[in-house]
Amino acid sequence: MRFWTASPVSTLPFFIFSLPQLATADTSSNTPPQQPCTVISTQSGNFFDLRPLTRTSTSTSSSSSSNKGDAVHDWTARGHDYPANFTLNICAPVVSDVADVESVPTSQKSNISAFYITQEGQQYSIGGVSKSPYFRGRKLVLEYVGGSPCPAPDDADEEEEEEREKGKASKTKKKESGYRKSTIMSHLCDHDAIRPVISFVGEVNECGYFFEVRSSAACPTVGTQALGPVSVFGIIGLVAALVYLVGGCVYQRTVMHARGWRQIPNYAVWAGLVGGVWALIESIWNRCADRLHLPRSPYDRLAARRSSLENESENNRLIDSLDEDWGGDS
Known part of the structure; x- marks a missing residue:
């Protein structure tokens, strides 16, 4: 027996359309008390x-x-x-x-x-x-x-x-x-x-x-007391980002037949951006570690250990080959 589960992509549109109601509920509960000599019109909300x-x-x-x-x-x-x-x-x-x-x-x-x-x-x-x-x-x-x-x-x-x-x-x-x-x-x-x-x-x-x-x-x-400019622009930006994400995911899945992370619109651009930022952070950390004598990342330590082991094994092989040559000459 199979149960239907809603995917994140299918539930995002409902979240987008519920944003105005959520914003109204939040601001109504946090609205400061009315100041003396001020009034809000019940008809226009001004x-x-x-x-x-x-x-x-x-x-x-x-x-x-x-x-x-x-x-x-x-x-x-x-x-x-x-x-x-x-x-x-x-x-x-x-x-x-x-x-x-x-x-x-x-x-x-x-x-x-x-x-x-x-x-x-x-x-x-x-x-x-x-x-x-x-x-x-x-x-x-x-x-x-x-x-x-x-x-x-x-x-x-x-x-x-x-x-x-x-x-x-x-x-x-x-x-x-x-x-x-x-x-x-x-x-x-x-x-x-x-x-x-x-x-x-x-x-x-x-x-x-x-x-x-x-x-x-x-x-x-x-209605300046209901929503401030920062809140309005924040809600608009959030709605625009969600529309971009949902629309891009639907297009990549239905038209381009992409699966997994590649459903994200402009996946190559975002992956390259994330990789560039991570490389920059890693480079800065390594420079600071060299100057302050801090331990490097575990990956760097493993790479250094592997390199030293490879060098040691190479030296051992060279010594063994020299021993064989000297032993044959005698």
């Missing part, structure tokens, strides 16, 4: 890094500054028809002073990432720091929440009108609604942007603020 947009006290000044010693500033956006301009930072608290911000606990003022100042000089937070961008469909979004309290939309206006009639409106604060101001930034890719361009899009009930951020940092890069 990697996005917004960390270059972060402004800190140790950041370099913007390229448009004329003096290298200028202080570091946050990013700003004009409100246009809205009666305030906005100050923001990306994935970090603002660098500006926010000590006088309205209705935010002192312990949370160091985490404010966006705010605006009214014409009366009042500061309002529109969101605390977040380092977790995410995708909503194909839109790269960064959201800040937990800002100053939102005003009540209807009741506050009526009460303000009554207080204004009584002459007390200048000292009256708007009634709170129970919600807090928040910010949503939509990041768009712009390869030509030297610095980010932040545009104020609009607000809803003085509670939700929307911005559009165009920058080169929002441009995708191909």
